[in-house]
Amino acid sequence: MTRIFEPDNAEIVRLALVRTLRNGAAAAADDAEGADDGADYRISVGLDSALSQYVDNQENPFPLVDVHLSSVRAAAGSATVNRRNRSAVFDILCMAEGNSGGGKNPWRSANTRAWKVARVVRRILEAEENTYLGLRGVVSAHSIEEMQAGQVDEESSSVWVCAVKVSVRVDFVEGVDVVTGEALEGAMTEINSD
DSSP: OOOTTSOOHHHHHHHHHHHHHHHHHHHHHHHTTTSTTGGGGOOEEEESSHHHHHHHHTOOOOSEEEEEEEEEEEOSOOOSSSOEEEEEEEEEEEEEEEESGGGOOHHHHHHHHHHHHHHHHHHHHHSGGGTTTTOBTTEEEEEEEEEEEEEOSOTTSSEEEEEEEEEEEEEEEESSOOOOOHHHHHHHHHHHHO
C-alpha cells in the first residue's frame, strides 16, 4: 500500500522523464564532441525552475532544459477501483542564449540554438528505447503534443534567451506500485528533499 506522503506516480514519471533526458543529453554531447557547434549539445537538464539555480550561482547554464509538471487528468477506461488511468502534461522548456557580440543577431542565434535543443529533446523522447521512460507497466504511452517558441529576456538586454516549449503528454496508471531501481534512486532523493 502506498503511503500518503510518498511521491505518486505523476512525480515518479516526472523524474523518469528528467533521467531519460539527462541520459540522452549526455549521449548527444558525446556524439557532438569536436564539432564546430559541439557546445550547443552540452545540455543541462533540470527540474522545476533550474534556471534560477544557475542565476543565483552566476553560472551560464545554457543550453538548458527545464521540466515542469503542468497538469494531471483522469483518463477514460480505469480497469478497477484501485487502478486509475491518468494523463499528465509536462512542459519541457528548451532554453538557449545568444549575445550581441561578434556582429551576430542575438535573437536569431538564441532562437536557432533553442530549436536545436528542442530537436535533441524530441529525438530522445521518440527513441524506441524510451517508449516507456523506463517505467514499463506504469507508463502506457507518451507523445509530443506541441512545440512552440518564445522569448525569455527583454530586447534591451545584450544577452537574449529564447525558449522552445515542448509539451509532452504521458499516459500512466496510478495505483500501481513503482519499484524504483538504481536509475531513479538519485531522482527520488531530489523529490524527498524538496
